[in-house]
Amino acid sequence: MTAIDPTAHLTAEQIEELGRELDAIRDEVIAGRGEKDAAYIRKVISAQRKLELVSRGVLLFSIFPPAWLIGTAGLSVAKIMENMEIGHNVLHGQWDWMRDPKIHSTTWDWDHVSPAEQWKHSHNELHHTYTNVIGKDNDLGYGIMRVDEDQKWYPFHLGQPLWNFINACFFEYGIAAYDLDLGRNLHKRRRKNPEFRARARAVGRKIRKQVLKDYVIHPLLSGPSFLTTLAATFTANLVRNIWSHSVIMCGHFPEGVQVFERRSIKGETRGQWYLRQMMGSANISGGKAMHFMTGNLSHQIEHHLFPDLPSNRYAEVAVKVRGLFEKYELKYVTGPLPKQVYSAWHKVFRLSLPNKKPKVTTPDREQELAAV
């Protein structure tokens, strides 16, 4: 949709060739998947569980400030690991090849108010298939924000920095509402739709369990530390929400990322699909710890090309993918977290206002006359 198409220099054959080269990268990883990868995810899962257990244990004594601090920090990290490197990736089917029924996209549920089933539909299916296609991919602005100059501006958008901030704090609820397509389904007639009601009930059940666990059971178990444990869990959820919201904003919002029109994906070839993923995603640069804490979504471009490859392989894949970006003279959007977060927020602010008037394009009458 941007005025200049950054892929205009590619011929149709080149795009298909690019597709084949990407397929080859994928095949290579699949052929090499094995024991080491399996050991990796098992280790991460067991470490996460231990960290959560210990942190919750420490929080039983959170009435003492140092215990509160340590427990809250530990729980925040545990929750981030659970959602990002484990939950998101397992639910993508990245580990289904192990045939371990305990680590499988069909059986997994995560520490999140959106039930796995619903999230898999809206995320794996809609977002990953229609990446950045306006009107089809609701991840673009979650239906509450304007993310491209070409979208129509309404006064409602003036508030979008605030909406976005609130969404960041309660991100998991935002996602649940978005998975339910709440905005559209709250209309009178749709509200009664039995299918929608069943899904809404499922979300309700999940929310109840999550809230009960975090804000009732664990605080109660802490006895005299009831209030401090409550505050700690709230904080951990807040930290996790803001963190994952930031990481996810960096995936498709920063400047330089393309969005697409609905009609542009009609009859899309495999090569074109790949190309759209490449142009519609952005990475976060950084060290190993950064990649781990983002669930390797810092390799968003690679993740969008190959959503089902095991996350621990994205780093090596990224080197090859970047090579292809260079070969085909495409822009690989990446940068350190603060820069990408700033860039995404900047866009949110910028687009909350109507577009600036386009520069004068019609010849000026006065000048014309003067020239005569």
Add this chain to the structure above:
Amino acid sequence: MTSTALRSRAWKLLEMVTTPLLPSDYLDLVSPLRAGADLRGRIEAVHPETGDAATIVIRPGRGWRGHTAGQYVRIGVDVDGVRLWRAYSVTSPTNRRDGRITITVKAIPDGKVSNHLVRMAQPGMLIQLDQATGDFVLPEAKPAKVLYLTAGSGITPVMGMLRDIDFDDVVMVHSAPKPHDVIFRSDLHDLVADKKLRLTELHTDTDGMLDIARLGELVPDWAERETWACGPAGLLDAAEDHWTEHGVPERLHTERFRSGVVVTGDGGEVTFGTTNKTVDADGATPLLDVGEEAGVLMPSGCRMGICFGCVTPLTAGAVRDLRTGEITEAGPGVLIQTCVSAAAGPCEIER
């Protein structure tokens, strides 16, 4: 309140504490063999038997219900990160004091699991277990005369029987290519020395295959004996014919290890197990389309292999991944993405 009701309440409460996981997910971290856990076993020792066979000593989890001599157990092993299930006969007696069981595995060429177990199994390794099962077992009432007819690794269930119960009159005819290929050779010879067994050992590399028509030369009273036979399909087929011909088929009990080889090809007959529909499919049409054509309700999403919204158990046969050409064979826990898999021979999916 009864104690079970109390316990189930307590468990419910625990589930609230650990949601969305289960308490067992945490308990598994510390005590994978405890009562109430999914059945698992820990390998405690590996003893080589021959150049390509080894006996594996397993400590089963607390949920193990024991076995009957001659039965087999299915075990799930992670080979190159992929969980694969195979069945092996239990070779230990039923009353082993330490509660351990053993299986004896012969590495077959290209056998992923058998080679892994024989060559890579280490004490400490966890494996998945199923309860023992199978009707290749001894009867309650002791038969007066017994014949064991075995070949190759077909000796394993019989060894479990031999170690379990003594009969007064036992004959065994066992075939293996060479003397050093005979699994349990020294155990067998010990039994012979103790006069507990009469053994005919055939070395097929030098003696040729056992001709079942001439069994009478080796065991003149074979027809009077209650017989347990285990070995390659050829031997068992011949034995079944022979016993039937002589009018004593009820005396013969057989055990077949491999129930059928999966035929792979390009396309084939696809059966939808739940809806009971069968249609022909070619090797290029995704099973998702095949099912929808046939009016089967198929879950789906992206239809291009990325969303995993279409995964379905493959219960029989084989399919080919249309992207990589890789063949996947049916088995417990085998799920396929129907949108990128086509029939590779006859197959059945659960829909």
